[in-house]
Amino acid sequence: MNQYYAFIKAIETGSFTKAAEELGYTQSAVSQMIHTLEKDLSAILIIRSRTGITLTPDGAELLPFIRKICNSHRELLERRKEMEGLESGLIRIGAFSSVSSHWLPRLMKDFKEKHPAVHFELHQGDYTDISNWIKEGSVDFGFVNPYGINNLTTIKLQEDDMLAVLPLDHPLASLDKVPLQQLTNDPFILLKDGEISEALTIFNHYHFEPNIHYHVHDDYTIMSMIEQGLGISILPKLVLQRCPYQIVTKQINPPFVRTISLAYKDKRVLPIACRHFIDFILQRYRKQ
Incomplete structure (x- = not known):
């Protein structure tokens, strides 16, 4: 296959020398590989001149077929890597606390029963962190609130009720x-989930x-503060x-x-x- 790649690279760079540099060969090795390819195909493919290289009519006609061979070879190698990857792959996930606490442990356990050699790397942060991690490639995928997320593919999994969270002795606890308007009177503890x-x-x-x-970045810290009577909050049902x-947790009127x-x-x-694993998650939560 090296002679096919050498030919394609020579055409892309316009030079045997540049092709050799990019492929890690000597210039004479690239020249010899292309000469061997021409001999195998019984056709002159390239004409060299002082200004560079150009395709012959035979070379122009055969170029699409040679590209197809190279692409098919790359796909074959990728498929082999993928088959190996499922046996020893690393899955990097970005998640906020309620998902990492209540969804992911069971999902990872069930998936590892089928693929025990797969490993997980979990990054926990807010919606903005997770979105940025996905875009920069620090994680493979993540869980987000899609509101305000751009330049990413998002797939809805579930809707999660937002609930009022109160101390046990709060006057509203009996309702x-x-x-919603009555939640504006007490000291409010705001969960900071990035820009959302x-x-x-x-x-x-x-x-x-x-x-x-208060501005707090952790759901469980907020719950502890409410237990101590420092204020009230609104938190997602999943984390509760x-x-x-x-x-005490109560539904909000109007609901959200x-x-x-x-x-x-x-x-x-x-x-x-x-x-x-993404398909596994979709099968699990789209049934609910």
Whole structure:
């Protein structure tokens, strides 16, 4: 196959010398490979001159076929790598805390039962962090709120109710549903999820202004602060599952949800193990 690649590279660079530099050969080796190819095909493919190289009519006619051979060979090598990758691949995921705590452990466990040699690398951050990690290639894919996300493919997985979170002795704790406007009176603990804040989105939508006293980046810290009576908050239902804190959660009136989506840049170029895990996630959560 080297003679085919040498021919293509010589045409792309317009020079045997440049082709040799890019392929890691000597100029004479490239010249010899192309001469061998011409001998095999019984045709002169290239004419050399002081200004560079040009294709002969036979070379121009055969060039598409030689490109096709090179592309098919590359695809064959990639497929072999992919088959090996599913047995020993690394899957890098960006996730926010509720997904990394309540979804991913079971997903990883079930996937590793089928593919025990696959390894996981989990990066935890806010929506903006995760979006940037995907774009720069630090992670293969991630979980995001698609609102405000651009230049990425997003696939909706679930909607997650946003709930009011109160201390046990709070006056609103006795209500079945808490009016949103009444959540503007107490000190509010705002969860900072990068450039997107679901709580602020809710308040802004209805033209209310919360009494923000704290900006916190961790859901569980907020729950602990509420338990101590430092304020109230609005958090997603998913993170409140198996809650270890003595707090009260209530539906909000009017209700509001966040969307949890899967995001990636280009699934076609992801490692095979990663693509299989994405499909595994979609099968799991699109059934619910």
